[in-house]
Amino acid sequence: MEAKLQEFENYLKKMRALQMALTLFSWDMSTVAPRAGAPSRAPYIGLISAEQFEMLTSPVMEGYLDYVEGLGSDASEIWQAIARNLRREYDANKKIPPNLILEFSELMATAQPIWEKAKETNDYPLFAPTLEKIIGYQKRFIEARGYDGHPYNTLLDDYDQGMTVEKLDAFFSELKETVVPLLKSVVESKAQTDTSFLAPVDIATQQKLSAFLMDKVGFNSTYGILSESAHPFTTGFGKYDVRITTHYYEDKPLSSMYSVIHECGHAIYEQNISDELAGTPLENGANMSIHESQSGFYENIIGRSLPFWQNVAGEVGSILGGSYAGVSAERFYAASNTARPGMIRTEADELTYSLHIMVRYELEKEMISSDVDVSKLPGMWNDRYEEYLGIRPANDAEGILQDVHWSGGSFGYFPSYALGNAYASQIKAAMAKDLDFDALVSSGDIAGVENWLRAKIHGFGMLKTPEELIVGATGESLNAKYYTAYLKEKFEGIYGA
Amino acid sequence: MEAKLQEFENYLKKMRALQMALTLFSWDMSTVAPRAGAPSRAPYIGLISAEQFEMLTSPVMEGYLDYVEGLGSDASEIWQAIARNLRREYDANKKIPPNLILEFSELMATAQPIWEKAKETNDYPLFAPTLEKIIGYQKRFIEARGYDGHPYNTLLDDYDQGMTVEKLDAFFSELKETVVPLLKSVVESKAQTDTSFLAPVDIATQQKLSAFLMDKVGFNSTYGILSESAHPFTTGFGKYDVRITTHYYEDKPLSSMYSVIHECGHAIYEQNISDELAGTPLENGANMSIHESQSGFYENIIGRSLPFWQNVAGEVGSILGGSYAGVSAERFYAASNTARPGMIRTEADELTYSLHIMVRYELEKEMISSDVDVSKLPGMWNDRYEEYLGIRPANDAEGILQDVHWSGGSFGYFPSYALGNAYASQIKAAMAKDLDFDALVSSGDIAGVENWLRAKIHGFGMLKTPEELIVGATGESLNAKYYTAYLKEKFEGIYGA
Numbered sequence: 001m002e003a004k005l006q007e008f009e010n011y012l013k014k015m016r017a018l019q020m021a022l023t024l025f026s027w028d029m030s031t032v033a034p035r036a037g038a039p040s041r042a043p044y045i046g047l048i049s050a051e052q053f054e055m056l057t058s059p060v061m062e063g064y065l066d067y068v069e070g071l072g073s074d075a076s077e078i079w080q081a082i083a084r085n086l087r088r089e090y091d092a093n094k095k096i097p098p099n100l101i102l103e104f105s106e107l108m109a110t111a112q113p114i115w116e117k118a119k120e121t122n123d124y125p126l127f128a129p130t131l132e133k134i135i136g137y138q139k140r141f142i143e144a145r146g147y148d149g150h151p152y153n154t155l156l157d158d159y160d161q162g163m164t165v166e167k168l169d170a171f172f173s174e175l176k177e178t179v180v181p182l183l184k185s186v187v188e189s190k191a192q193t194d195t196s197f198l199a200p201v202d203i204a205t206q207q208k209l210s211a212f213l214m215d216k217v218g219f220n221s222t223y224g225i226l227s228e229s230a231h232p233f234t235t236g237f238g239k240y241d242v243r244i245t246t247h248y249y250e251d252k253p254l255s256s257m258y259s260v261i262h263e264c265g266h267a268i269y270e271q272n273i274s275d276e277l278a279g280t281p282l283e284n285g286a287n288m289s290i291h292e293s294q295s296g297f298y299e300n301i302i303g304r305s306l307p308f309w310q311n312v313a314g315e316v317g318s319i320l321g322g323s324y325a326g327v328s329a330e331r332f333y334a335a336s337n338t339a340r341p342g343m344i345r346t347e348a349d350e351l352t353y354s355l356h357i358m359v360r361y362e363l364e365k366e367m368i369s370s371d372v373d374v375s376k377l378p379g380m381w382n383d384r385y386e387e388y389l390g391i392r393p394a395n396d397a398e399g400i401l402q403d404v405h406w407s408g409g410s411f412g413y414f415p416s417y418a419l420g421n422a423y424a425s426q427i428k429a430a431m432a433k434d435l436d437f438d439a440l441v442s443s444g445d446i447a448g449v450e451n452w453l454r455a456k457i458h459g460f461g462m463l464k465t466p467e468e469l470i471v472g473a474t475g476e477s478l479n480a481k482y483y484t485a486y487l488k489e490k491f492e493g494i495y496g497a
Numbered sequence: 498m499e500a501k502l503q504e505f506e507n508y509l510k511k512m513r514a515l516q517m518a519l520t521l522f523s524w525d526m527s528t529v530a531p532r533a534g535a536p537s538r539a540p541y542i543g544l545i546s547a548e549q550f551e552m553l554t555s556p557v558m559e560g561y562l563d564y565v566e567g568l569g570s571d572a573s574e575i576w577q578a579i580a581r582n583l584r585r586e587y588d589a590n591k592k593i594p595p596n597l598i599l600e601f602s603e604l605m606a607t608a609q610p611i612w613e614k615a616k617e618t619n620d621y622p623l624f625a626p627t628l629e630k631i632i633g634y635q636k637r638f639i640e641a642r643g644y645d646g647h648p649y650n651t652l653l654d655d656y657d658q659g660m661t662v663e664k665l666d667a668f669f670s671e672l673k674e675t676v677v678p679l680l681k682s683v684v685e686s687k688a689q690t691d692t693s694f695l696a697p698v699d700i701a702t703q704q705k706l707s708a709f710l711m712d713k714v715g716f717n718s719t720y721g722i723l724s725e726s727a728h729p730f731t732t733g734f735g736k737y738d739v740r741i742t743t744h745y746y747e748d749k750p751l752s753s754m755y756s757v758i759h760e761c762g763h764a765i766y767e768q769n770i771s772d773e774l775a776g777t778p779l780e781n782g783a784n785m786s787i788h789e790s791q792s793g794f795y796e797n798i799i800g801r802s803l804p805f806w807q808n809v810a811g812e813v814g815s816i817l818g819g820s821y822a823g824v825s826a827e828r829f830y831a832a833s834n835t836a837r838p839g840m841i842r843t844e845a846d847e848l849t850y851s852l853h854i855m856v857r858y859e860l861e862k863e864m865i866s867s868d869v870d871v872s873k874l875p876g877m878w879n880d881r882y883e884e885y886l887g888i889r890p891a892n893d894a895e896g897i898l899q900d901v902h903w904s905g906g907s908f909g910y911f912p913s914y915a916l917g918n919a920y921a922s923q924i925k926a927a928m929a930k931d932l933d934f935d936a937l938v939s940s941g942d943i944a945g946v947e948n949w950l951r952a953k954i955h956g957f958g959m960l961k962t963p964e965e966l967i968v969g970a971t972g973e974s975l976n977a978k979y980y981t982a983y984l985k986e987k988f989e990g991i992y993g994a
Contacts, residue, residue: 013540013541013544014544014548016541017540017541017542017544017545018545020538020541021518021521021522021541021545024518024521024522024525025518025521027525028521028524028525031529032528032722032724033722033738034718034719034720034721034722034737034738036719036720036737037720037734037735037737037738039737040734040735040736040737040738040775040776041517041734041735041737041738043510043514043776044510044513044514044517044518045514047510047511047514048514048515048518051511221531222531222533223531223533223534224531225529225530225531227529237534237537237538238534238537238538239537240531240533240534240536240537241530241531241534241537241538278537279537279540
């Protein structure tokens with residue numbers, strides 16, 4: 001048994017080496033690589049990617065998985081979890097005929113530039129035929145992989161194991177019932193927040209603020225770095241090298257501030273994974289939704305809370321200077337929680353964010369389940385914005401063309417953003433039974449909060465299933481009520497609604 | 498024939514993909530990667546490196562090489578050059594028994610930290626046993642690989658094909674005859690250069706100067722970037738992605754200025770390689786010495802010339818401001834050519850640089866050829882510094898421990914620095930027959946110079962042998978007389994010696 005597992009471990013290390021190289025190429029491309037060099041690098045990235053895919057889907061891999069599964073409970077908990085996770089990946093990729101994967105990757109090589117051009121020129125019909133093809137491939141993938149209940153379930157499951165249309169319909173319906181009227185009362189409230197002090201801040205000063213915030217929320221800079229990229233993200237090479245990025249806008253200092261805290265949430269999760277999982281395929285967050293729950297927890301539950309501002313208002317004011325100097329915690333708190341319906345998801349506030357997601361969820365469900373006429377999608381999009389947010393996009397560039405996901409072939413991904421926030425609220429409620437969150441955060445003892453998260457969530461990496469994890473941490477499965485209650489309490493408080 | 502060559506091409510592309518990944522890991526490590534993450538990344542880099550080495554030394558590779566060599570002149574010029582270069586690499590690596598390579602790489606994993614500590618604490622005896630082992634492996638490598646004439650020739654040939662102890666002894670002896678008395682007269686001259694205006698400059702301003710210089714000398718920023726690292730270097734991913742670094746010291750603005758121009762010389766060489774070689778193993782400089790000749794050409798022949806300063810003095814003065822504003826071309830020229838004996842190679846001026854190299858060359862020759870007593874090496878080092886530069890290191894940290902090369906297992910590498918400068922002078926002399934260098938450079942038309950270099954040197958990549966290249970460009974093999982004449986004329990001019 002030992003020899004065979006040792007062999008498998010070596011095989012996995014080789015796969016991981018290739019994966020690290022791919023991650024590094026991607027990091028490099030998003031941060032410093034000369035853009036014009038991309039076409040000449042692409043074939044080499046393709047070759048490494050092909051080798052990694054070949055290792056993941058080879059009969060050798062299947063043999064190892066069969067072996068570990070055959071050991072049953074004789075295998076260690078770690079090996080069982082490795083096999084469980086790799087089997088999911090193996091199945092997801094193996095069941096799709098290779099020629100379909102090849103065709104799709106050829107389509108993907110051209111889709112993004114077409115989308116970029118369509119967005120730039122506000123020309124949805126330019127992108128529509130490509131979108132139609134991409135949807136067609138999604139359906140064929142689902143057909144090949146099989147599905148339980150709704151075909152969309154197969155894609156949802158990729159990002160959040162066990163998630164289904166049935167559960168999500170209920171989730172969003174509960175959310176809609178609370179958030180749509182809440183937003184209406186916020187918009188109509190006479191108690192609008194005071195944002196008059198939010199003047200532009202030069203980038204060097206914002207960089208100082210980033211360093212302060214990273215330190216404040218507990219990012220471990222010995223084992224990680226901050227860089228800049230067009231869109232903020234987190235990536236990593238195991239827990240000892242976790243990297244985050246931000247993007248600075250002179251006229252929107254809070255934008256970078258909260259994207260730094262958000263990415264710190266992702267990063268701290270990875271940095272806190274237990275040492276015994278280091279170097280294994282379990283050295284990752286449990287899934288997309290749980291990962292978003294941790295970034296959301298840091299960004300919103302901590303970073304947009306009054307106790308946090310009570311702790312940092314003075315220092316933030318003195319770092320930013322000018323109109324920010326001496327601003328009270330209460331004013332910072334209100335300004336950073338300004339809720340307004342807007343067209344663009346990535347600029348949305350905490351209250352409206354999940355409504356943006358709901359629109360995309362409903363459209364994806366439609367695309368996957370019926371023979372949707374792609375020319376009708378912009379109208380469907382705009383109608384829903386009007387219904388949920390009370391505003392209607394003036395054009396498709398600020399409407400259906402705004403997100404990169406579909407042109408990148410990502411379907412089923414969007415819901416994890418909303419689910420992440422819901423998980424975060426539920427985790428906060430469970431945490432509140434064990435510790436005094438407000439007292440810890442207002443005194444700057446965020447490590448006290450982090451310790452709870454490490455013990456209940458972070459440390460496990462991919463060792464537990466997401467369901468085991470959330471039940472273990474909170475005593476129950478995902479329940480939207482914590483999220484709706486949290487939003488109601490917070491925004492009614494701020495807007496006196 | 499076509500099918501077999503296509504197969505070989507695919508094989509080479511795969512090897513190149515792995516090499517690119519390794520290059521990227523190394524770039525990343527030297528620029529942004531968190532240092533503390535290195536141990537956890539190392540095994541993965543090792544695995545990719547092992548796969549690349551396996552492909553280079555496999556029987557499959559040998560089969561391909563035999564095949565192309567068997568085609569003789571039926572193979573294209575490009576395929577012949579690929580086979581010639583890969584055969585060199587194959588032989589160099591294949592003849593060494595794998596267990597020796599493994600033992601050596603284990604030694605290498607510990608050698609650098611030991612050297613670092615020894616340098617830091619000025620404790621040569623701490624490093625001596627490791628150095629002795631490293632020398633022992635070099636000898637066993639040479640034994641395994643075989644040699645013509647002097648055993649050191651095998652190592653010299655790695656960095657400059659065809660280079661021998663016989664040729665280098667003659668080269669350095671001619672250099673010594675000229676430079677040692679020249680330096681003496683420079684030191685004793687009453688006409689010392691005026692460096693009084695060289696005040697510290699903040700790093701943001703130095704970054705602006707870098708951008709100006711890169712543009713001025715013709716670095717193509719569409720296909721390249723500048724970053725920062727502890728020691729400046731150039732690396733690349735083919736001609737469409739060439740990266741340089743610099744290191745800024747507030748109190749030494751000329752240091753970064755000349756390292757940027759130096760690295761631009763390396764980079765422009767790579768950027769100018771002919772398109773037909775892109776993606777092949779020939780998309781590289783001809784060898785280390787030729788590469789150093791191009792960086793040296795840009796740094797010294799162009800950058801430290803009076804015509805260059807005549808073109809840029811005004812702009813450099815206004816970018817740097819303060820005491821630099823309004824400094825004349827002649828004062829900049831003299832200050833940037835200040836010659837003084839010093840202990841540290843990397844801080845040496847153009848006149849003394851090759852003397853530093855000569856010391857290392859003579860010591861390496863000694864280490865490789867005889868049963869040298871490592872405890873005697875510091876004394877040998879210090880005696881030579883006294884003889885050639887007229888100064889004696891106060892301790893081993895500023896003496897024999899100063900360079901990283903030996904602890905990294907690099908022997909035979911040092912001479913290419915001096916040879917590069919000698920090639921550069923010879924190239925300049927040949928170029929002067931075709932164009933008016935001073936007129937072009939003083940008018941800012943460095944593209945005129947670059948065009949000549951592209952046509953005679955850069956475009957060929959590794960297609961020609963270094964010997965073919967230098968004879969093709971200058972009409973003769975390496976001849977030290979151009980270098981000594983250049984140094985004499987320049988420094989006698991400045992120091993009125």
